[in-house]
Amino acid sequence: MNHPRFFRCFAGLVLAGWLLLSGSAVAQTSTGQRDVLREITDVVGLKPRFELRATTEVQNAAAVVYGGKRYLLYNPQFVAAVNRAGRTDWAGISILAHEMGHHLNGHTLRAGGSNPADELEADEFSGFVLRKMGASLAQAQAGMAVVSDDEASPTHPGRRTRLTAIGEGWQRANQQIVASTRTAAPSATPAVLADRATAPVRTVATTASPVSVLGKITFRDNPDDPYYITNRLSVVRVDRQDRTAQVVGRLTRSESTNYPYVLVDGQQRRLYISRNGGIYDTSGRQVALLSDPS
Numbered sequence: 001m002n003h004p005r006f007f008r009c010f011a012g013l014v015l016a017g018w019l020l021l022s023g024s025a026v027a028q029t030s031t032g033q034r035d036v037l038r039e040i041t042d043v044v045g046l047k048p049r050f051e052l053r054a055t056t057e058v059q060n061a062a063a064v065v066y067g068g069k070r071y072l073l074y075n076p077q078f079v080a081a082v083n084r085a086g087r088t089d090w091a092g093i094s095i096l097a098h099e100m101g102h103h104l105n106g107h108t109l110r111a112g113g114s115n116p117a118d119e120l121e122a123d124e125f126s127g128f129v130l131r132k133m134g135a136s137l138a139q140a141q142a143g144m145a146v147v148s149d150d151e152a153s154p155t156h157p158g159r160r161t162r163l164t165a166i167g168e169g170w171q172r173a174n175q176q177i178v179a180s181t182r183t184a185a186p187s188a189t190p191a192v193l194a195d196r197a198t199a200p201v202r203t204v205a206t207t208a209s210p211v212s213v214l215g216k217i218t219f220r221d222n223p224d225d226p227y228y229i230t231n232r233l234s235v236v237r238v239d240r241q242d243r244t245a246q247v248v249g250r251l252t253r254s255e256s257t258n259y260p261y262v263l264v265d266g267q268q269r270r271l272y273i274s275r276n277g278g279i280y281d282t283s284g285r286q287v288a289l290l291s292d293p294s
Helices: 010-021 036-042 078-086 090-104 116-133 137-148 160-182
Strands: 051-055 059-068 069-074 214-220 222-230 232-239 243-251 261-265 270-273 278-280 288-289
Touching: 036 090, 036 116, 051 222, 059 090, 069 078, 069 090, 078 090, 078 137, 090 116, 090 137, 116 137, 137 160, 270 288
Parallel strands: 051 069
Antiparallel strands: 059 069, 214 222, 214 288, 222 232, 232 243, 243 261, 261 270, 270 278, 278 288
């Protein structure tokens, strides 16, 4: 991982394409071993929409997007060596969690090599995930303690900084776990569903609870259909004739500095909003623009 993240650029696409066409170098990962990929996604509440590929054609591990699909590539010999050096299987798991962090933070949606900010975000994610999975702080840091360089480089932070980032993620998850044990569990009673034929359309109130508009979203495929972002971070579609706004999605903050917000619709599809207002799909294609509402 302490090499330029070229696998996330051109070389990564070539390699991923080769792996899809050739199965000779790919080791099967569904042979009764623990499903680490699902374990990681389970603790963050996501579906495992990644494909894990073991191959000797990569030197260590890499997050790759190819053909609109996300892959985690890893060299099983490298992971085994990290586990031996770290004296725990958590070391290898942290490597995979780190690469998944690159995907979930939107790092693989843009071109370019590794940079220290992205690496630290992925490190913090791995620490957060491993605490949720039950690892101690030392176990969560074991992998990076082995593979990272002492000194920082133009592409990667130094070992001490990276271990600190992992520790911050681990502590954040630990605080959540401790807090959850101190409070009573909320009610598990499910919602009562109204008849669809008579259920009212969910609208944003215009009088009793004032809502302000923060931005306008214009989709390239449907530029005449108005969508707005409210001060509650809801995404609404305005019906000017009925003077109502139907909630069709929401904005959530991400840990990425380049894609600080994620737009999630009712079907849990995700779009990534860049700092300059560009809105991108999971393939990295710009599909909309966020602008001033005026």
